[in-house]
Amino acid sequence: MENIINNAICVRGLNKTYSNGFQALEDINLQVKCGEIFALLGPNGAGKTTLISIICGIANSSSGHVEVFGHDNITDYRIARSHIGLVPQELTTDAFETVWNSVKFSRGLFGKAPSPAYIETLLKRLSLWDKKDSQIRTLSGGMKRRVMIAKALSHEPDILFLDEPSSGVDVELRKSMWQQVRELQETGVSIILTTHYIAEAEEMANRIGIINKGKLILVEEKESLMKKLGSKKLLISLYRSLAEIPKPLLKFNLQLADKGNVLVFSYDPSKEDNAISDLLDHLKKNSIKYKDIDTQQNSLEEIFVQLVNA
Amino acid sequence: MINYYGILAIYNFEMARAIRTIGQTVASPVISTALYFVVFGSAIGNRIGDIDNIHYGAFIVPGLIMLAVLGQSIANASFGIYSPRYTGTIYEILSAPLSSLEITIGYVGAAATKSIIIGVIVLITAGFFVPIEIRHPLWMIFFLIMTSLTFSLLGFIIGIWIDGFDKLHTIPLLVIAPLTFLGGSFYSISMLPKFWQKVSLLNPVVYLVSGFRWSFYESADVSPIVSIIMIMVFLVTCMAIVAWIFKTGYRLKK
Numbered sequence: 436m437e438n439i440i441n442n443a444i445c446v447r448g449l450n451k452t453y454s455n456g457f458q459a460l461e462d463i464n465l466q467v468k469c470g471e472i473f474a475l476l477g478p479n480g481a482g483k484t485t486l487i488s489i490i491c492g493i494a495n496s497s498s499g500h501v502e503v504f505g506h507d508n509i510t511d512y513r514i515a516r517s518h519i520g521l522v523p524q525e526l527t528t529d530a531f532e533t534v535w536n537s538v539k540f541s542r543g544l545f546g547k548a549p550s551p552a553y554i555e556t557l558l559k560r561l562s563l564w565d566k567k568d569s570q571i572r573t574l575s576g577g578m579k580r581r582v583m584i585a586k587a588l589s590h591e592p593d594i595l596f597l598d599e600p601s602s603g604v605d606v607e608l609r610k611s612m613w614q615q616v617r618e619l620q621e622t623g624v625s626i627i628l629t630t631h632y633i634a635e636a637e638e639m640a641n642r643i644g645i646i647n648k649g650k651l652i653l654v655e656e657k658e659s660l661m662k663k664l665g666s667k668k669l670l671i672s673l674y675r676s677l678a679e680i681p682k683p684l685l686k687f688n689l690q691l692a693d694k695g696n697v698l699v700f701s702y703d704p705s706k707e708d709n710a711i712s713d714l715l716d717h718l719k720k721n722s723i724k725y726k727d728i729d730t731q732q733n734s735l736e737e738i739f740v741q742l743v744n745a
Numbered sequence: 746m747i748n749y750y751g752i753l754a755i756y757n758f759e760m761a762r763a764i765r766t767i768g769q770t771v772a773s774p775v776i777s778t779a780l781y782f783v784v785f786g787s788a789i790g791n792r793i794g795d796i797d798n799i800h801y802g803a804f805i806v807p808g809l810i811m812l813a814v815l816g817q818s819i820a821n822a823s824f825g826i827y828s829p830r831y832t833g834t835i836y837e838i839l840s841a842p843l844s845s846l847e848i849t850i851g852y853v854g855a856a857a858t859k860s861i862i863i864g865v866i867v868l869i870t871a872g873f874f875v876p877i878e879i880r881h882p883l884w885m886i887f888f889l890i891m892t893s894l895t896f897s898l899l900g901f902i903i904g905i906w907i908d909g910f911d912k913l914h915t916i917p918l919l920v921i922a923p924l925t926f927l928g929g930s931f932y933s934i935s936m937l938p939k940f941w942q943k944v945s946l947l948n949p950v951v952y953l954v955s956g957f958r959w960s961f962y963e964s965a966d967v968s969p970i971v972s973i974i975m976i977m978v979f980l981v982t983c984m985a986i987v988a989w990i991f992k993t994g995y996r997l998k999k
């Protein structure tokens with residue numbers, strides 16, 4: 436048996452085949468620990484939303500079990516669901532309701548006594564207070580997303596699902612959103628977010644799960660995952676193209692790209708060596724001039740290739 | 746353990762929608778009732794004469810109330826549940842710690858409340874045109890409530906079953922309108938040829954109108970006992986269908 440106390444969510448042997456015969460999830464096994472931020476990383480159509488929908492009770496599973504703090508999400512759905520707040524991927528709100536009524540409605544749905552004071556702090560924290568009496572249809576997309584976050588938090592959940600929270604959100608709002616997610620975590624809330632962007636997972640998560648084509652390929656602590664997969668590339672655009680790598684530079688394992696116009700250097704940013712400055716020194720010594728330097732993170736696709744081939 | 750706050754949230758949400766459009770909510774039954782009285786009560790009614798010693802104008806009052814109550818129950822309940830399915834906000838209801846019974850009570854309760862209010866408005870409006878007596882007020886209230894509940898449940902089922910906004914209007918038009926017009930609202934079943942009398946007995950609305958009219962004038966096409974039994978049967982049938990819908994997630998869950 437899993438240790439119930441330490442797991443906010445425990446998924447066992449979960450399968451999902453949609454009514455059209457498409458298998459969206461295959462034997463998913465996953466534990467999310469209490470108080471952690473867990474990022475579910477995967478490309479379009481990987482099954483992230485499907486997994487969240489099943490855990491939250493919006494979709495039926497074909498087989499398998501989900502437990503929320505040890506409560507089965509079907510036989511014991513009342514307790515299981517009351518712990519969870521969900522911000523879905525799609526912006527779906529009642530156009531004609533006011534922000535205040537909509538958030539109040541959500542709190543009621545989850546069986547909580549009204550608390551105007553709590554909703555007030557919530558709306559203030561999400562910078563929605565001055566919009567509280569506006570109909571939701573009059574808000575901008577980013578504001579609507581914040582309303583959905585407020586609705587999800589209205590019943591003071593212990594687990595928060597954020598499905599693709601950064602889509603349609605500007606840089607500033609994203610920053611403040613991440614700040615609030617961290618603050619929530621400090622109050623003991625477990626957070627599960629989905630994203631396409633490895634940088635986002637890297638910035639936020641304690642642990643990362645990678646899902647592709649309905650299969651959970653890997654679940655790992657962020658630190659160790661990044662060490663394994665987080666190598667970066669330094670792209671050096673040259674003034675004059677090179678036919679081949681000059682001998683003195685061979686030890687750097689460089690590659691030539693773009694018809695010899697770009698030198699590519701793969702390095703591990705977590706390593707504390709002087710590889711980059713070393714390389715640049717060597718370029719200077721050999722009078723190889725460059726006009727631009729750029730770095731590139733390994734893309735998710737490359738990581739998949741690495742994972743699948745491993 | 747019952748999630749009272751959850752039921753109340755749905756109920757209030759649905760009632761708020763009616764209150765936002767209070768003008769239409771009240772005006773349309775008042776106007777249509779007045780029109781029925783002008784056309785059926787005065788123009789045509791004077792040539793029909795009394796039925797069962799009841800003046801024709803008064804005879805059609807229970808049927809008019811039923812007509813409004815049936816239509817409103819179905820329209821309100823089907824829109825109430827179809828609209829969140831259409832916009833996607835149903836996710837919140839499905840993810841909330843609410844039993845299927847609680848969800849149904851919220852939506853159907855609100856729809857039934859609205860149609861009962863409409864029924865009372867029609868009754869009051871009719872009172873301006875003809876003298877009305879109600880011999881069995883408690884039974885009248887019983888029939889009014891049971892009909893509202895049953896047809897709100899039916900509307901709820903329709904709202905879950907349909908898969909397009911157009912059907913929200915066509916289904917009631919195609920099915921419900923014929924049933925209500927052929928349900929004996931404007932005439933006594935005994936005025937029909939023998940064969941059509943038999944056919945009419947397959948129409949559930951006949952039992953509702955008949956029982957309801959009995960509570961007013963003690964005049965009925967079928968025995969009030971039969972009416973009471975039939976309405977119970979409809980209610981239980983609708984409840985069974987709703988229970989099945991939630992058990993299987995039919996059209997609600999992917």
Ligand SMILES: Nc1ncnc2c1ncn2[C@@H]1O[C@H](COP(=O)(O)OP(=O)(O)OP(=O)(O)O)[C@@H](O)[C@H]1O
Pocket residue numbers: 453454455457459477478479480481482483484485486524599999
């Ligand atoms: N109702 C449905 N019926 C049939 N197939 C579906 C249904 N919903 C989703 N799918 C399929 O299941 C797969 C997983 O979809 P899902 O929405 O879970 O992906 P996702 O990882 O959330 O993708 P994205 O990053 O684009 O949001 C997709 O191939 C999708 O086409």
Ligand SMILES: [Mg+2]
Pocket residue numbers: 483484485524598599
């Ligand atoms: Mg998704």
